[in-house]
Amino acid sequence: MSDKPLRLVIFDVDGTLVDSQAHILGAMHAAFADEGLETPQRSDVLGVVGLSLDVLMPRLAPDADQAAHARLVQGYKDAYMAIRAEQTSAVSSPFYPGARETLEALHAQPEVLLGVATGKSRRGLDKLIEGHGLEGMFVTQQVADFHPSKPSPAMLLEALKETGIEASDAVMIGDTSFDMEMARAAGIAGVGVSWGYHPRENLSAARTVIDSFQALPSVLDEIWKG
Known part of the structure; x- marks a missing residue:
């Protein structure tokens, strides 16, 4: 003992x-594209990694409304899981x-x-x-x-x-x-x-x-x- x-x-x-930046950036691009918005710069996305999605989305899309932020959050989650389903964690998040x-x-x-x-x-x-x-x-x-x-x-x-x-x-x-x-x-x-x-x-x-x-x-x- x-x-x-x-x-x-x-x-x-x-x-x-x-x-996991490739995974994060890919899912963010998909979420913003689905919403018809321009994808934020890589440095801007990585700068908010660690914040909860409901906090970081308004930072990345300050001109969007609350409903759009909610769709971006869900779109990111869906895209992230879809990407992960196609790749092992060792590949997507080494x-x-x-x-x-x-x-x-x-x-x-x-x-x-x-x-x-x-x-x-x-x-x-x-x-x-x-x-x-x-x-x-x-x-x-x-x-x-x-x-x-x-x-x-x-x-x-x-x-x-x-x-x-x-x-x-x-x-x-x-x-x-x-x-x-x-x-x-x-x-x-x-x-x-x-x-x-x-x-x-x-x-x-x-x-x-x-x-x-x-x-x-x-x-x-x-x-x-x-």
Whole structure:
């Protein structure tokens, strides 16, 4: 039996664990085309990844009305699932280098619990977990269906509640300013990753920013040592 305190490591998904930008951009293009609207620029789409769909659509289509935003949300969901049905998760949302190995190494430590806090829907996360064979990996899974959008701390506060872990024993890992601001609002240390959808300069709320998954174990040790 380990005498180490229980820790909780919570991961964002898109842009952090997996690179799903081709899938995201394709589904966004389909949704906007169905609505007869011009597809937003790639940088604009990736800049709002992580927000819930009902929050990001008005940002991408500020001149559209509420009904159009609702259709865009549904159109995106339908297109995303259609694309996923045609491709495996390994193709449409491949792991970033070192992601799977890092998850497996952390999961093997009895004092470490793993969680997810994502702007994905329950259905989308379930498909990704199934596609990558991650069943049983995450003890707490927070999705957009049941929470206000990031950067609200609601997802992280629920993850702490579900696991019984104190904020000081938890870390949030993500690629966007929304992830890092969410972590700060929840009183959790945020670790930004430089390979995702927001540039490093947007991650100012992070405790630190890493450039590879190989750097994560030593960063976690340093945070918890402090």
